[in-house]
Each structure stands twice: as structure tokens, then as C-alpha cells.
Amino acid sequence: MTHDALPSYLNPDNLGPWGQYLQQIERVTPHLGSLSRWVETLKRPKRILTVDVPIERDDGSIAHFEGYRVQHNLSRGPGKGGVRYHQDVTLSEVMALSAWMTVKNAAVNVPYGGAKGGIRVNPASLSKGELQRLTRRYTSEISLIIGPTKDIPAPDVNTNEQVMAWMMDSYSMIEGNLSTGVVTGKPISLGGSLGRREATGRGVFVMGCEAAVQRGVAIEGARVAVQGFGNVGGVAASMFAEAGAKLVAVQDHTGVVVHEGGLDVKQLHKHVAEAGGVKGFPGAEQTLERDAFWGIESDILIPAALEQQITAENAPRIRTKIVLEGANGPTTPEADDILAGKDVLVVPDVLANAGGVTVSYFEWVQDFSSFFWSEEEINARLTRIMQNAFHAAWAVAQEKKVSLRTATFILACTRVLQAREVRGLYP
Numbered sequence: 001m002t003h004d005a006l007p008s009y010l011n012p013d014n015l016g017p018w019g020q021y022l023q024q025i026e027r028v029t030p031h032l033g034s035l036s037r038w039v040e041t042l043k044r045p046k047r048i049l050t051v052d053v054p055i056e057r058d059d060g061s062i063a064h065f066e067g068y069r070v071q072h073n074l075s076r077g078p079g080k081g082g083v084r085y086h087q088d089v090t091l092s093e094v095m096a097l098s099a100w101m102t103v104k105n106a107a108v109n110v111p112y113g114g115a116k117g118g119i120r121v122n123p124a125s126l127s128k129g130e131l132q133r134l135t136r137r138y139t140s141e142i143s144l145i146i147g148p149t150k151d152i153p154a155p156d157v158n159t160n161e162q163v164m165a166w167m168m169d170s171y172s173m174i175e176g177n178l179s180t181g182v183v184t185g186k187p188i189s190l191g192g193s194l195g196r197r198e199a200t201g202r203g204v205f206v207m208g209c210e211a212a213v214q215r216g217v218a219i220e221g222a223r224v225a226v227q228g229f230g231n232v233g234g235v236a237a238s239m240f241a242e243a244g245a246k247l248v249a250v251q252d253h254t255g256v257v258v259h260e261g262g263l264d265v266k267q268l269h270k271h272v273a274e275a276g277g278v279k280g281f282p283g284a285e286q287t288l289e290r291d292a293f294w295g296i297e298s299d300i301l302i303p304a305a306l307e308q309q310i311t312a313e314n315a316p317r318i319r320t321k322i323v324l325e326g327a328n329g330p331t332t333p334e335a336d337d338i339l340a341g342k343d344v345l346v347v348p349d350v351l352a353n354a355g356g357v358t359v360s361y362f363e364w365v366q367d368f369s370s371f372f373w374s375e376e377e378i379n380a381r382l383t384r385i386m387q388n389a390f391h392a393a394w395a396v397a398q399e400k401k402v403s404l405r406t407a408t409f410i411l412a413c414t415r416v417l418q419a420r421e422v423r424g425l426y427p
């Protein structure tokens with residue numbers, strides 16, 4: 001099929017995040033053997049729901065926001081994936097994020113398909129009451145397709161435990177029964193799991209340690225640079241610092257702070273909580289323009305903000321040994337090739353940040369059985385799953401002489417398409 005024949009949102013020349021994902025699928029297809037017969041399945045989301053979300057503002061006016069829930073693939077289980085509130089949310093982005101969830105869930109072998117949701121809104125422009133009304137109306141609009149055995153949302157950028165609590169409550173009211181298992185990332189008091197809040201950052205740290213062994217980097221004294229100091233980047237930064245690494249630079253939406261000897265992570269967390277960003281942190285040796293972040297020398301670089309941050313434009317300036325993708329889709333395929341040419345090991349998002357969905361899976365299992373595990377047990381199981389997934393992908397990368405991303409896609413897409421094949425087509 002020529003690309004001209006494709007609808008624009010399926011065209012890989014359209015370099016939105018969805019185009020980026022399609023290019024990744026092109027790279028894995030030659031390795032899928034007879035399963036490549038089914039590969040078109042991966043290039044089409046199973047279900048896309050676009051919703052209008054109207055709310056009454058505090059001043060009495062009515063505002064409308066566009067929201068989405070995309071179920072990319074449900075071959076291996078119910079949909080699973082976060083909900084993002086951001087002013088730049090697009091359908092292309094939510095489609096790509098849902099597809100990466102399909103791959104990620106299969107890569108760590110949790111029994112889920114892939115889904116994602118989002119609303120194009122700047123949540124900082126809403127009061128708490130408006131945010132609650134937005135969340136409840138969005139939940140009501142997507143309640144047609146979500147549910148504990150259908151599709152289970154979770155937090156993503158700018159959504160948190162409180163938002164999940166509102167979603168759970170709204171869904172339970174609509175259904176007429178308590179449905180704790182409809183979302184994960186809930187407060188502990190509502191059936192949330194110990195360790196869930198830190199799980200993605202913890203998983204990033206575990207994967208970073210595995211990658212560091214392969215690259216001969218000692219964590220003690222390693223220079224770590226992080227983009228994004230939120231749920232993922234902030235926790236990963238703390239864990240690396242606790243293990244003796246030096247946090248040499250942090251970039252967020254407000255600026256860049258640098259300290260060659262290592263930023264004081266606890267103080268930086270305090271500053272971000274008070275000031276809303278890293279800008280103005282008194283413990284910084286230097287502050288830089290945002291773009292200068294990419295030229296800072298490090299051993300481990302962790303993009304943990306948004307997609308398409310490492311591009312053909314800035315990849316040539318990157319001086320690091322390991323790129324550890326905390327964010328989803330932070331590296332474009334062109335940048336992947338440039339980094340490979342510089343012998344930088346890229347630990348792909350679908351491995352590196354899979355800790356969040358892994359503990360979400362634990363939360364869902366605990367909710368179903370109403371039997372809750374200790375934090376030690378959760379962290380130990382998380383670490384084991386992450387390490388196993390890393391080693392399985394590493395072995396495929398060595399055997400087939402492909403990048404760790406393509407190796408992870410080979411493992412994951414094989415699992416998804418095997419399920420697709422054995423289920424067969426309905427009717």
C-alpha cells in the first residue's frame with residue numbers, strides 16, 4: 001500500500017507521535033516471521049472514542065474541552081493505560097500512547113491490551129472544583145467503554161491519585177456498585193497499592209542499573225541528567241541519588257538547573273513543590289537556557305517529560321552513555337539512529353517505564369481479591385519482572401543484532417500477534 005492511500009492519521013510521513021510509532025512497527029515487521037501476516041492489526045487502533053467534555057466554570061460560563069479514549073489492542077486482555085491532561089493533547093498523541101501501552105504490557109507480560117486517554121486542557125487554568133467537574137464528566141462520557149474487565153485507566157501527565165479517586169467514584173455511581181478495579185493509581189484508602197506512586201521511577205532505576213552493568217558504568221558516582229521532575233523523573237532522580245549517583249542537571253518546563261558535583265535532590269523536591277518548577281533553585285551552580293540541557297555531559301540521560309524531545313536536531317549534541325526513557329516516545333526514529341551511531345545505549349520506554357503499569361497490575365489483582373500485599377513484596381516482585389524483561393530483550397538484541405527497542409518490540413509484538421492469531425477473527 002502506498003502512503004498516499006492511507007488516511008492522514010495513518011501516514012508514517014506525518015511525523016506526529018503516531019507516525020513515530022508506525023516507523024517503529026516498520027522496523028520490527030521483518031523479524032515477525034509468519035506472524036507478519038497479522039501486523040496490520042498493530043497499525044490500526046481497535047477503537048477510538050472522541051468526546052466533548054462541557055463543564056460549568058466557577059464564573060457561571062460554559063467551557064468545552066475535547067477528550068479521547070483510544071483502545072489500541074485488546075488481544076491479550078482488557079485495555080490499560082493512563083489519562084493525560086495537557087494543552088497539547090492530540091488524537092495522534094493518544095493513539096501513539098495507546099499503542100506503546102500494547103507493546104509495553106506485552107513486553108513485561110502483564111495480561112493487558114493497550115489503551116490511553118487524554119483531554120486537551122491546561123489543568124493549571126482550572127480551579128479544583130472545575131477539575132473535578134471535568135474529570136467526572138469525562139469519566140461519564142468514556143464509561144461506555146471502560147470498566148474493570150474492559151479498560152482500566154491510570155494517572156499520566158498532570159493526573160494523580162485525586163483524579164483517579166474522582167474517576168472511580170463517578171464510574172461507581174454510574175454502575176450502582178463500588179468498582180475499585182476500574183482505575184489504578186488510586187489513593188491507598190480506596191484500594192490503591194503501596195508502592196504505586198513510586199513504581200514507574202523505581203522501574204526506571206532498576207532498568208538503569210541493568211543497562212549500567214552492560215555499559216560498564218558504576219552507579220556510584222555516575223552523572224545523571226533528567227528532563228522532567230514529576231512522578232517519573234523526580235522519583236528516578238531520588239533513587240539514583242540514594243544509590244550514590246550525582247544528579248548533574250535537571251530540565252523541566254520552567255528551566256534548567258546544573259551542578260557538576262550533584263544537585264541536592266531533597267532540596268530540589270522541596271523547591272519544586274513550593275515554586276512549581278526547578279527555576280530559581282538556590283542550590284544550583286548554574287542555570288541554563290532550556291535547549292542547552294541536551295549538551296550537558298552525563299553517563300545516564302533520562303528523558304522523563306514528553307514525547308519527541310530527542311530529535312535529529314539535538315541528538316548530535318548529546319554526550320552520554322545511556323539514554324533511559326522514562327517518558328513515552330521521547331526519541332524519534334531519526335534520533336535513535338544518530339544515538340546508535342554514537343554507541344549510546346537507548347533503553348526504550350516500553351521497557352524502562354513499564355514499572356508503573358506493572359504495579360498497576362498488582363493493584364488491580366489486589367482489588368479483585370481484596371487482599372493487600374506489603375510494600376516489600378510489591379517492590380521485590382516489581383524488580384524481578386523488570387529485570388527479567390530487560391534480560392529477555394537484551395538476549396534478543398544480541399542474537400538478532402538489533403537495537404534494544406527493536407528487540408523489545410520483537411518480543412512484545414510476537415506475544416500480541418500470537419494471541420491475535422490463536423483467537424482468530426470474529427465472526
Ligand code: NAD
Pocket residue numbers: 155156157158159200227228229230231232233251252253254277304305306307326327328353354356357
Ligand atoms: P508529571 O506531570 O508528574 O511530570 C511531568 C514533568 O515534565 C514535570 O516536571 C514538567 O515540568 C515536565 N515538563 C512538562 N513539559 C515539559 C517540557 N516542554 N520540557 C521539559 N519538561 C517538561 O508526569 P509524569 O507522570 O512524570 O510523566 C512523565 C512522562 O512519563 C510522560 O511521558 C508519561 O507518559 C510517562 N509515564 C508516566 C507514568 C506514570 O506512572 N506516571 C508511567 C509510564 C510513563
